[in-house]
Amino acid sequence: MEKILQVIDLELSFHTFAGEVKAIRGVSFDLHKGETLAIVGESGSGKSVTTKSIMRLLPETSSEFKNGEILFDGKDLTSLPESGMQKIRGKDISMIFQDPMTSLNPTMPIGKQVMEPILKHQKVSKAKAKEVAIELLKMVGIPNAEVRYKMYPHQFSGGQRQRIVIAIALACNPKILIADEPTTALDVTIQAQILELMKDIQKKVDTSIIFITHDLGVVANVADRVAVMYGGRIVEVGTVDEIFYNPQHPYTWGLLSSMPSLDLEEERLYAIPGTPPDLLNPPVGDAFALRSEYALKIDLEQAPPMFQVSDTHYAATWLLHPNAPKVEPPATIIERMKTFRGSRYYEGTDGNLGGEA
Amino acid sequence: MVKYIGKRLIYMFLTMFLIATATFFLMQTLPGSPIASYNKLNESQRAIVEKKYGIDKPKPVQYAIYMKNLAKGDLGTSFVFKGKSVNDLLVNRFKPSFILGAQAMVFGTVVGILLGMLAALRQNTFWDYGSTFFAILGISIPSFVFASLLQYWIASEWHLLPVGLWNDGWKSSILPSIALAMGPLALSARFIRTEMIEVLNSDYITLAKAKGANGYEIAFKHALRNALIPLVTVLGPVAAGLITGSLVVEQIFAIPGIGEQFVSSIMTNDHATIMGTTLFFSAFLIVVIFIVDILYGIIDPRIRLSGGKS
Secondary structure, three states: OOOEEEEEEEEEEEEEOOOEEEEEEEOOOOOOOOOEEEEEOOOOOOOOHHHHHHOOOOOOOEEEEEEEEEOOOOOOOOOOOOHHHHHHHHHOOOOOOOOOOOOOOOOOOHHHHHHHHHHHHHOOOOOHHHHHHHHHHHHHHOHHHHHHHHOOHHHHHHHHHHHHHHHHHHHOOOOEEEEEEEOOOOOHHHHHHHHHHHHHHHHHHHHHHEEOHHHHOHHHHHHHEEEEOOEEEEEEEEEHHHHOOOOHHHHHHHHHHHHOOOOOOOOOOOOOOOOOOOOOOOOOOOHHHHHOOOOHHHOOOOEEEEEEOOOOOEEOOOHHHHOOOOOOOOHHHHHHOOOOOOOOOOOOOOOOOOOOO | OOHHHHHHHHHHHHHHHHHHHHHHHHHOOOOOOOOOOOOOOHHHHHHHHHHHHHOOOOOOHHHHHHHHHHHHHOOOOOOOOOEEEEHHHHHHHHHHHHHHHHHHHHHHHHHHHHHHHHHHHOOOOOOHHHHHHHHHHHHHHHHHHHHHHHHHHHHHHOOOOOOOOOOOOHHHHHHHHHHHHHHHHHHHHHHHHHHHHHHHHOHHHHHHHOOOOOHHHHHHHHHHHHHHHHHHHHHHHHHHHHHHHHHHHHHHOOOOOOHHHHHHHHHHHHHHHHHHHHHHHHHHHHHHHHHHHHHHHHHHHHHHOOOOOH
């Protein structure tokens, strides 16, 4: 499959009064044409920072690329001058933000805000740009777009505002759309509508999407592939089925176990003990080791490399090393694995389409 | 919107009425009388003059007559400039004051806004510290000190501009306008810097960046209008500052403006002129605040459409 974006061994730090915060510590992933890659992880795991660094939207004065490359269209975005980035932002790569209540300019009519990237990146007349903007607003489901075009953000509801933000992001048919928790600030019924809209649009405009979220329910709904981030690193990456039904990293087990399920009879919802690592002084080995009941001695001494599970599935845990002791995942995870054909707990027959359950 | 403006107009008239009443009675408590300086008059002559100006009548009657004339727009006759109506005096004196005030207001706010933007966009650099230093000077040093310094260096030492008076066309207005502008300039710079820094950190600025907007577009198209909203609310008091500033600055530059006349009318106990000028200043300020409130709605659409914030 064609790779549209490659992030290679990216390291990024923030310089703060307390010292250097190593927010991203060697992240690598590829984004394929037309796919949706979900990046999941808890607050502070570096998922937002990773995507903001692709757009170079982090404050230039306090953030610094320490290592690595972001390859897009033959260019390394980490070293591109600001003027070069301005040509890419909004045109080739665009972004949807978390809170639609604050991400639109309150003193500018929404039509003008949608027109802006069109006028900026395409050589078209104002009248033409207006036409395109109204088309976009219609496409994202703003009723009566010709009239509402002149209205201000405060005259729209939260869900409608997010639709407008999506229209802005799509204005120039971007190759990559980065959605940074686009449904987190919306209520559940609106969340579902926005997710449907994004799936629809992806079919129509054939863009690749990086979808950041901490909501695994959303991931299952939209993603083709999933990258799990923890402590500034990707700890596991695979197709959505591989991550949900054959997870290998103890952190992924923890995440999946803490998801409420209708099938399970347990009364208490599982929570991962402890707190995320302090990235001012990141741990030497596996960042998750101190919170993991499956930690090995080597986890505290040396960071695990990525072990290959399948062509598409990789996980960074010493448990996958040939010499590692065999451990039993939590019961709920074993239940999941039983339905996945490639897993060691698979119970079905070979004819079963594993993972489709 | 129409209802809101109507309500505001009623309040404005009420305010003017209260100010007129308060000023009238406060003035009666001033020591001396408007004709105290006519010391060559004997008792009967004094009585004739008092009768002529109507100050022999009881205070409530004087008040009623004054208010009646005021309602007709007649501010009475000056005690000092014999035979001249206060209305005529104000009209003649208004022009220089208005020119100075308007120039100071425009110059002060525009330069202040640019300075504040520069400080915010180059936060924690030489430009930021420089503009902050400048703004603190502007806030803490009174306008009459600036006026004297400008007079000394630019007019007296370097002979670049006239020292004072209102007889050299526009040139005469430059120094007093600059002296008057320092206050609003400093205030706007501080306000815009603070607000701009906050606005630049907001999500919609990040979104504007994500659209590919450059630094200029972000600062002027997206950030400025939002950063202006709080400044507009303080522009009313800033205008008030300009008026009180002009009282002193006009005196220093010997400009025949309304402020200069106000001060001299107090010196000579010219009741009718004091009343007239006070009312004029009050009306001016009330109108400025009204305009500012309307302007506020124009800049911030969230207020415009709900017709008042409450």
